[in-house]
Amino acid sequence: MCQANDSRTSSVSPEALKRRWDELRENRPQLRIREAASVLEVSEAELLATGCGENVTRLEAGWPVLLDEVDSLGPVMALTRNDNAVHEKTGFYLNIRLTDTGGRIQGENIDLFLDFRHWHSAFAVTEQTRQGARDSLQFFDRDGTAVHKIYMTENRCIPAYRTLIERYRSEDQSQRQHVEPPLRNIDSVAVVDGNERLGQAWHEHLIACGAVPYQSTEPLQTGRLQPSSFRRFMEKASESGAGLTVLVGNDGALQVHTGPIEKLMITGTWFNVLDDGFNLHLKEDALAELRLAERRAGNTSVNTLELYDAAGCHIAMILFEHADLGECLTMDV
Numbered sequence: 001m002c003q004a005n006d007s008r009t010s011s012v013s014p015e016a017l018k019r020r021w022d023e024l025r026e027n028r029p030q031l032r033i034r035e036a037a038s039v040l041e042v043s044e045a046e047l048l049a050t051g052c053g054e055n056v057t058r059l060e061a062g063w064p065v066l067l068d069e070v071d072s073l074g075p076v077m078a079l080t081r082n083d084n085a086v087h088e089k090t091g092f093y094l095n096i097r098l099t100d101t102g103g104r105i106q107g108e109n110i111d112l113f114l115d116f117r118h119w120h121s122a123f124a125v126t127e128q129t130r131q132g133a134r135d136s137l138q139f140f141d142r143d144g145t146a147v148h149k150i151y152m153t154e155n156r157c158i159p160a161y162r163t164l165i166e167r168y169r170s171e172d173q174s175q176r177q178h179v180e181p182p183l184r185n186i187d188s189v190a191v192v193d194g195n196e197r198l199g200q201a202w203h204e205h206l207i208a209c210g211a212v213p214y215q216s217t218e219p220l221q222t223g224r225l226q227p228s229s230f231r232r233f234m235e236k237a238s239e240s241g242a243g244l245t246v247l248v249g250n251d252g253a254l255q256v257h258t259g260p261i262e263k264l265m266i267t268g269t270w271f272n273v274l275d276d277g278f279n280l281h282l283k284e285d286a287l288a289e290l291r292l293a294e295r296r297a298g299n300t301s302v303n304t305l306e307l308y309d310a311a312g313c314h315i316a317m318i319l320f321e322h323a324d325l326g327e328c329l330t331m332d333v
Contacts, residue, residue, distance in 0.1 A: 013176075014049065014050045014174075014175035014176045015050075015175070017040065017042065017046070017047065018050035018175070020040055021036060021047055024036055024039060024040065033047060033048065034146070037144075042144070043140075043143060043144020043145060043177075043179045044140065044144055044146050045121055045123075045140040045144035045146075045177045045179060046144050046176075046177045046179060048123055048125065048138065048177070049123070049174075049175055049176060049177035051125070051175075052123075052174060052175050053173050053175065055125065055126045055127070055128075056123050056124070056125050056126075057123060057124040057125075057165055057169055057170075057173070058121070058122070058123055058169075058170040058173055059122040059123060059124060059137070059165070059168045060122075060168050060169070060170045061119075061120075061121075061122070062168070063098070063114075063116050063119050063122075064098035064099065064103070064116075066122070066137075066164070066168050067093065067096060067098060067105070067114075068096050068098070069164055069167075070093040070096075070150060071092060071093050071094055071096070071107070072157075072163075073093075073150075073152060073157050073160055073161055073164070074153070074154050074156070074160070075090060075091060075153050075154060076090070076091075076093065076150050076151060076152060076153055077089070077090045077151040077153055078090075078091070078093075078110050078112065078148070078149075078150055078255060079148070079149040079150075079151065079255075080112070080147070080148050080149075080248055080249060080250065080254070080255035081146070081248065081250065082250045082313075082314075083286070083309075084283045084286040084287075084309055085248045085280070085281065085282045085283070085307075085316045086248070086279075086280070086282075087246070087257065087279075087280055088278070088279040088280070089109055089110055089111070089255060089257060089277065089278055090153060090277045090278075091107055091108045091109025091110040091277065092108040092109070092110060093105055093107050093110055093150075094106070094108060094110070095107055098114065098116075100116065101115070101116050101117060102114045102115040102116045109277050111255070111256035111258065112148075112253060112254070113249075113254040114252065114253050114254075115251065115252050115253070116252070117252075118141045118142070118147055118250075118251040118252035119139050119140075119141070119147060119148075120140060120141055120142040121139070121140045121144075121177065122137065122138065122139045122140070122168075123137075123140075124136070124137055124138075124161075124165045125137075125138055134151065134152070135151070135152040135158065135161055136149055136150060136151045137149065139252070141250075141251060142179065142180045143181065144179035145250070147250055147251065147252030147253050148252060148253040224289060224290070224291055224292075225289075225290040225291070226290070227284070227288065227289070227290060229290055229328075230271070230284070230290055230305075230307065231271060231284070232328055233305060233318075233325060233328060234261065234264060234271070234273070235264065236324070236325055236328045237260070237320070237325055238260075238261050238262055238263075238264050240322065240324065240325070242260065242320065242321075242322040242324075242325055243259055243260055243321070244257075244259070244261060244319065244320050245257070245258045245318065245319035246258075246261075246280060246317075246318050247317045247318070248280070248315075248316045257280070259278070261273045261275060261278070261280075262275050263275055266284075269283055269285040270282065270283055271283075280316075282307075282316065283315075286310075287307060287308075287309070287315065288308055288309050289307075289308045289312075290305060290306070290307055290308075291304075291305070291306040291308070292304070292305055292306075302320075302321070303320050303321065304317055304318065304319055304320075305317070305318040305320070306318075
């Protein structure tokens with residue numbers, strides 16, 4: 001995926017970084033760790049590692065084996081995000097088909113494509129929230145960017161979670177996390193590469209869902225839309241009950257929701273879907289371009305709404321069938 005990460009490897013000691021984070025949290029208690037890392041000019045993984053030995057445990061690599069045991073944790077919330085969209089699904093990690101390089105998880109209400117070439121470190125984390133302790137497994141790229149997170153949802157499964165942590169606990173529990181320099185410059189090659197990878201994952205999703213073989217990488221027709229069309233599209237989908245397939249991803253993970261959407265809410269610059277089992281949070285002010293395309297899938301075609309930021313990077317992709325949804329998008333064209 002195309003990335004524009006402004007964080008950089010910290011030259012300060014973990015102790016000093018932890019003090020700075022404590023001060024920041026005291027002054028801005030609502031600030032999330034991703035935003036805190038940006039303010040402190042470090043990666044999220046470096047910031048999280050300062051809690052090792054306290055509320056954070058570094059885990060060993062071996063992603064296929066570890067994830068194969070997540071089904072023991074019961075229903076969990078899977079979170080995959082990029083800079084401008086957060087995709088959350090609550091369900092079970094079942095039907096796990098993984099190799100050393102990645103694969104597919106397609107359990108009850110959980111649908112994931114994973115690329116382990118971009119998984120470098122992992123932590124078990126216990127955070128204190130207004131609702132009490134919240135436990136999670138968090139996975140990061142080589143530059144310290146989060147690629148996927150798994151949150152516990154039921155207290156009865158905490159013993160299984162503790163067992164899993166002890167089984168995969170790393171001998172290294174230092175508070176310093178080595179990361180590689182992040183990608184800074186976004187050029188046309190990076191944009192094309194990112195778009196092609198998301199398109200390939202979408203292609204694989206069509207095949208996995210039983211669609212006939214994909215025949216062309218080029219859209220049958222395409223149109224560029226105003227960003228304001230996105231909200232109208234989502235409102236129409238909510239009102240009609242039309243089924244959507246919503247994909248959000250990054251280099252290491254692509255997460256899928258298939259079904260209708262219902263409860264919509266605007267919070268500041270964020271457009272939210274807040275349904276049971278599925279939440280989507282998308283920064284509307286990051287939307288620079290929408291592309292409506294009709295693509296060939298065997299003897300049929302599917303409609304896609306592709307969302308891009310100002311750098312030309314994918315924010316999300318939405319597949320839909322109902323023609324009236326496409327009509328509401330083209331009202332301003």
